Amino acid sequence: MGVEEEYLLVTPEGVPAAQSPAVLGLAARTLTSTPQPGGDVEKEFKREQVETSTHPCTDLRELLEQVRAGRERVDDVAQGAGVRIAALGTAPQAVDPTVIPDRRAQAIRERFGLTAREQLTCGCHVHVSVADDDEGVHVLDHMRPWTSVLLALSANSPSWQGVASGYASYRSQVWGRWPTAGATAPFGDAATYRSVVEDLLATGTILDDGMLYFxxxxxxxxxxVEVRVADVCLDAGDAALQAALVRALADTAVAAPRATGPRAEVLAAASWRAARSGLSGELVSPVTWRPAPAAQVVGELLEHVRAALEANGDLEAVERQLAALALRGNGAVEQLSWRARGADDLEVVRRATARTLGAPPAAA
Structure with missing residues (x-):
């Protein structure tokens, strides 16, 4: 398993800054070609953000160490360009972001207009290895009901363009504007998956298969299999939690009969509920497909993957992280609590930078 994280680049004062070319240039000059914990520093769609990734891991503790090391490394490089990183799904203040100087990125901007121009969002992507494409599709079909719970756990974007959005994850709503984003119907097998991809490419709507934003x-x-539903997490431990749960979902799928699950329309509604309230309200239960308290639904996910977590040696760490998350709340809850104590946009970003790099959550 491995984790990719996208971060906002911000000034020390807390203003988003279009400094990714400078940061990437420094990274190319100062980081050696020898693989290091935390992986590479890479470009993203906007100049106001960068991405880093872990190397593949089998041990959850090693993965967490790599996530933390990656955050520290990219922040060290960013400081050479006069900026810092913040693990925020969206910027709290109004931003007019700029597309990177890349031919493909500029083509996307021209084709998709305002959707592309406004798309300054940061996510957390989890990769888990599979034997082949058929096993991968089996995993995709099986985990469909549970991705909304992963979103709720990670929700970390309550603001958009300077206003309170009313959502725990407004990033997911902005991301959903892309024509291929969101839940999918079950594929059944790799041949069907490839056929769907070919049909989408044949429409001429997306540029290439890199724009499959399922x-x-x-x-x-x-x-x-790459799970792309989560916001980037304020707490590095929450990013590792996402990876542990995704791996456990994949292992559970491999041991289970082929699943179909509900229609994509129902999954879309469940994702909307997760984006709206995160862990602070009700979610749609993947067991009953009825509303239930978020804590109950998270418990259902834990029970669904308990055997896989035990087999991987991850159960104790996952239970501990879920307990911590329930106590402090996800990133959206933390941001809103800072607001309630008088923090303005700049202070929210500064506190997010500190949390990104390991500062403990503020006392309740």
Missing amino acids: DARLSQRYPT
Whole structure:
């Protein structure tokens, strides 16, 4: 398993800054070609953000160490360009973001207009290895009901363009504007998955298969399933939690009969509920498909993957992280609590930078 994280680049004062070319240039000059914990520093769609990734891991503790190391490394490089990183799904203040100087990115901007121009969002992507595409599709079909719970756990974007959105994850709503984003119907097998991809490409709507923005997909670069539903997490431990749960969902799927689950329309409604209230209200239960308290639904996910977590040696760590998350809340809850204590946009970003790099949550 591995984790990719996208971060906002911000000034020390807390203003989003279009400094990714400078940061990437420094990274190319100062980071050696020898693989290091935390992986590479990479470009993203906007100049106001960068991405880093872990190397593949089997041990959850090692993965968490790599997430933390990656955050520290990219922040160290960013400081050389006069900026910091913040693990925020969206910026709290109004931003007019700029597309990177890349031919493909500029083509996307021209084709998709305001959707592309406004798309300054940061997510957390989890990769888990699979034996082949058929196993990968089996995993995709099986985990469909549970991706909304992963979103609720990670929700970390309550603001959009300077206003309170009323959502725990407004990033997911902005991301949903892309024509291929969101839940999918079950594919059944790899041949059907490839046929759907070919049909989408044949419409001429998306540029290439890199624009398949499903909540979960087969990776174009690695022999993995890539789960893309989560906001980037304020707390590094929550990013590792996402990875542990995704791996456990994949292992549970491999041991289970082929699943179909509900229609994509129902999954879309469940994702909307998760985006709206995160862990602070009701979610749609993947067991009953009825509203239930978020804590109950998270418990249902835990029970669904308990055997896999035990087999992987992850159960104790996952239970501990879920307990911590329930106590402090996800990133959206933390941001809103800072607001309630008088923090303005700049202070929210500064506190987010501190939390990104390991500062403990504020006392209740």
